[in-house]
Amino acid sequence: MLIREMCDSCSGPLRDVFSMGSMPLANSLLKADDLASPGEAYPLVVAECTECSLVQLRYVVEPEVMYSDYRFFTGASTPNTALFRSLAQSIKQRVGSGLAIEIGSNDGTLLEAMEVEGFDVAGVDPAKTHCEIARKRLTRGTTINAYWSESVAAAFAGRADVVVACNVLGHSDNLNDFMSGVSRALKPNGIFVVEVQYLQSLLEEAGFEMMYHEHVSYFDEWSLGALLARHGFAIEDWEVIDAQCGTLRMWASKTTISMPIEFRKHDWQKFRSDLESRREYVMSRIDDAISNRRPVCFYGAPAKATQLANFWKLGTDTVELATDTTPAKQGLWIPGALIPIVPRDQLTPAYTAIVMAWNFYRQIIARESEFVAAGGELICPTLKGEPCITPTR
Ligand SMILES: [Zn+2]
Structure with missing residues (x-):
């Protein structure tokens, strides 16, 4: 460490x-x-x-300790797949065609969408299994099984028309080497598209459970802009998209003048007091369920579930199990809290389910209408007990 x-x-x-x-x-x-x-x-x-x-x-x-047994598959989530298809179309509109490189290409969901849009593609990802899955999905493109770095980027030296990095920059433990690699891979007029968890959304939602060891850095437009500027990139555009409860997407190149960015002060005192309000709200809903003799479970076992269970000290005496649709997670346990993960079909309407993938709460409500109609209860464990709100620019 x-x-x-x-x-x-x-x-x-x-x-x-x-x-x-x-x-x-x-x-x-x-x-x-x-x-x-x-x-x-x-x-x-x-x-x-x-x-x-x-x-x-x-x-x-x-990283060798954290990613030795990585189980997150991009394609396992339908909303993610749709978002990547739309991102591929946006890149097509701005870049046209050519060679696209994705850093952290996971199971190839975005690479496949980029191929459909006519790009030549190459992915780089440290998880071997994910690289193999991605290769099978591609017709012309391939993947390199490695951590992104300036030396790995040398393989693409100055040939890429676009480099894409979705939810991977925040995982890097050497930001300047990461960015030197992006610079090295791109053509002089190439575009860098980067998506990161948006710190502003995390603070506004008191989303402490989005902070975990794999997420080393947390950006807003100011700190991300400063990193890009240090590597000669100007910001062409940025937006907050409604994914992962606030994803900051930035478009950058070396051939333009940077758009102005406003500095944001982070209010940590408010974050801590909002976090306590969230805890009180969720605990009161759990207490209500228990007093009504309803078993409580987690709906979904993402990283957020580990963080929430461990920070709020929820064990199997309170949360009986966690359901998850990802087969690779089923039959395992949430670390620390030791809550077992089971397939979704074990969720009966007797349960009060705390929706841990609350960034997809709207979709889950729609998908689980039968469960709710039969008496099942879904709880959104956010600050307002409602789907999170993405701050506007
Ligand atoms: Zn600094």
Whole structure:
């Protein structure tokens, strides 16, 4: 584990702003054999750069430890698939055609959509299984099984028309090497499209469970713009799209003048008090369910479920199980809290289900109309008990 003494983006001084104490790795789900000695926990301390305002983790766990058994598949989520199809169309409109490289290409969902739009594609991803799945989906393109870095980018030296990085920059433990790689891969007039979890949405929703060890950096438009500028990129455009409860998408190139960006001060005191309001709301709903003799479960077992269960100390005495539609997660346990993960069909209308994939709450409500009509209860564990609101620009 690395202890970060200075900002990973600008090398400025850091100050600690929020701590979750010792937490397990959010995506390291446990097998039956692991239950006797549940996985290790690591300090989760959030710090902010006093120079460029980048929010980042103070303690960084080695990627080899975190990604040895990675189970998140982009294509497993229908809303993600639709979003990537729409992103591929937007890139087509702005870039036209040519070579597209995706950093963190996962199971190839976006690469496949880019091929459909007529691009030559190449993906880079550290998970071997995901690379193999992606290759099978592609007709001409391929994937490289590696962590993105300047040296990996050398393979594409100056040939890429567009480099895309969706929800991967925040996972990098060396932002400047990552960006040097993007610069190296792109043509001089190439476009960099980057999507990151939007810090502003996370703060407004007190979405502490979106903070976990894999997410090393948390950007807003100011801190992301500052990182890009240091590598010679100007911001062509940016938008907040309604995915993952606020995703910041930025378009950058070296051939334009940057659009102006407003500095945002982060209100950590409000974040902490909102977080307490959320906890009180969710706990009161759980207490109501228990007093009505309703069993409680998690609907979905994303990383957010690990964080919420462990930070709020919810174990199987409160949350009986978690349902998840991803087969690779079924039969495993949420680390720390030791909540078992079962297939969706084990959810009966007797349950009060806390929707952990609350970024897709609207879609889940629509999908589960029969469950609700039969007496099942869905709880949205957000600040207002409703689907999250994406802040406007
Ligand atoms: Zn900084």
